[in-house]
Amino acid sequence: MxxxxxxxxxxxxxxxxxxxxxxxxxxxxxxxxEANVARRSLYEHFGDKDGxxxxxxxxxxxxxxxxxxTALAGPADPRAxxxxxxxxxxxxxxxxxxxxxxxxATDLAFADPGHPAHAETESFxxxxxxxLVRELGALPHPEATAExxxxxxxxxxxxxxxxxxxHPARAARALAATILGEIA
Amino acid sequence: MxxxxxxxxxxxxxxxxxxxxxxxxxxxxxxxxEANVARRSLYEHFGDKDGxxxxxxxxxxxxxxxxxxTALAGPADPRAxxxxxxxxxxxxxxxxxxxxxxxxATDLAFADPGHPAHAETESFxxxxxxxLVRELGALPHPEATAExxxxxxxxxxxxxxxxxxxHPARAARALAATILGEIA
DNA sequence: TCAGATGTAGACCGATCGATCTACTTTCTC
DNA sequence: GAGAAAGTAGATCGATCGGTCTACATCTGA
Numbered sequence: 001m002x003x004x005x006x007x008x009x010x011x012x013x014x015x016x017x018x019x020x021x022x023x024x025x026x027x028x029x030x031x032x033x034e035a036n037v038a039r040r041s042l043y044e045h046f047g048d049k050d051g052x053x054x055x056x057x058x059x060x061x062x063x064x065x066x067x068x069x070t071a072l073a074g075p076a077d078p079r080a081x082x083x084x085x086x087x088x089x090x091x092x093x094x095x096x097x098x099x100x101x102x103x104x105a106t107d108l109a110f111a112d113p114g115h116p117a118h119a120e121t122e123s124f125x126x127x128x129x130x131x132l133v134r135e136l137g138a139l140p141h142p143e144a145t146a147e148x149x150x151x152x153x154x155x156x157x158x159x160x161x162x163x164x165x166x167h168p169a170r171a172a173r174a175l176a177a178t179i180l181g182e183i184a
Numbered sequence: 185m186x187x188x189x190x191x192x193x194x195x196x197x198x199x200x201x202x203x204x205x206x207x208x209x210x211x212x213x214x215x216x217x218e219a220n221v222a223r224r225s226l227y228e229h230f231g232d233k234d235g236x237x238x239x240x241x242x243x244x245x246x247x248x249x250x251x252x253x254t255a256l257a258g259p260a261d262p263r264a265x266x267x268x269x270x271x272x273x274x275x276x277x278x279x280x281x282x283x284x285x286x287x288x289a290t291d292l293a294f295a296d297p298g299h300p301a302h303a304e305t306e307s308f309x310x311x312x313x314x315x316l317v318r319e320l321g322a323l324p325h326p327e328a329t330a331e332x333x334x335x336x337x338x339x340x341x342x343x344x345x346x347x348x349x350x351h352p353a354r355a356a357r358a359l360a361a362t363i364l365g366e367i368a
Numbered sequence: 369t370c371a372g373a374t375g376t377a378g379a380c381c382g383a384t385c386g387a388t389c390t391a392c393t394t395t396c397t398c
Numbered sequence: 399g400a401g402a403a404a405g406t407a408g409a410t411c412g413a414t415c416g417g418t419c420t421a422c423a424t425c426t427g428a
Contacts, residue, residue: 007375022295025209028416038376039417049416100292104342108289111206125348148355150348155339158288164309164334171332178362191405212386222406223387233386 093160
C-alpha cells in the first residue's frame, strides 16, 4: 500500500516542470532538490540524466496528446473541432507560465542527432500528425491539410513563446478557417 | 595595411557558424580552435563569451534581413513578392546544413530573460515584422496580415528543422496565397 | 521479528566550463 | 629601426557538471 508517491514519481514530476521552465540543461542537483529525492534514487531508477529526460518526454507526450484530444472534443463538425483547437491554443499561450513547445526546445537543446530524446520528440510529432489526419479523414486531402495545420500549430507555439504577438493563435485560427473552408 | 582578417573578424565568423550548428552552448575552446585565435583575443575584443554571442547575433541579424530583402526583390506585385519569399524559404530549408531559426534557438538556450541575447533576437523579429508590414503597405490590414505571414515563416522554419515534412515552405506558401488572395 | 530491499544524506571524483594571467612573438607606427 | 600595440600559446584558477561511493535510516514481507 503506497499512498504517498515514491521518489520515481517525484523525479518525473520535478523533471517535467524544471525541464520545461529551465530547459534540459537544468542541473541534477536542482532536480534532486525540487523532487526531495536522494541522488542515488535518480540513478537507480533512470540510469542517468538522459534516462530521466527520455522518460519525462514519454510521459509528457501522453499528457499533451490527451490535451489535444480534449481540445478537439465537442463539436460534431470536424472543421468546428479543429477551429476549437486554436481557441484552446489561444488560452494555452496566454497562460503566464507558458514557455513554448517542450519537444522542439528539447530538439534544439541536443545538437547530437543520436541523442535518445530526439526519438521521443519525433514520436510525439508523428502521433500529433496522425491525430490531425484522423480529424481530417472525412475531408479532402487530409495529409496535406494536416501538414498545414501542423505548421500553424508550431508557428503559434513559437509566436506565443517569443511574445511577438499577444494572440498568435487567433491569427492561426483565421488561417485555418480559410483552408478548412476552401477544402469543404 | 591589413589584407588578412584579424582575430576579431575570425571570431565573429567562427561564432556565427558554431553557434548556429552546435548551439550557444558551444565551448570557448572550440571557438578559439575554429577561429585560430588566442584565448586572450576573445576577451580583449568582446569582454566575455556573452559579448561575442551578442555581437554575432547583431551581425547575423543584418545579414539575415538582407537575405529577406533580396528574397522579396523582383516582382512589382507585393503578393508575388511575398509568395516568392516562400520559394526562397523552400530552398533554404532544403539546404543540407539548414538548422532552423538562429534567433528562436538562442531564446530557448538562455532561460534567463535578462540575458543580453534576448534583446538582439527581439530586435531581429521586430525588424523582420516591420519589413513585412512595409511590403503589405498597399494592401488592407497590413499589420494583421504581417502577423500571419510572420507566423507562417516561423512555422516553416520549425517544420524544416524537425524534418517532419520535406517541403514545409510549400505548405506555408499555399496558406499565404489564400490570405493574400482574400485581402486583395 | 528480522533480514533484505529501498530510500536519504552527503562526501567525493574526474571532466569541463568560462575566465585570468604570464611569457613570448609578431605587427604596426613614428 | 626602436618601441608600443596587438596577437599567440598555454598554464592555471575556481566553479559546476554528471556520476559513483559510503554510511545510515526506513519500510516491508515471509
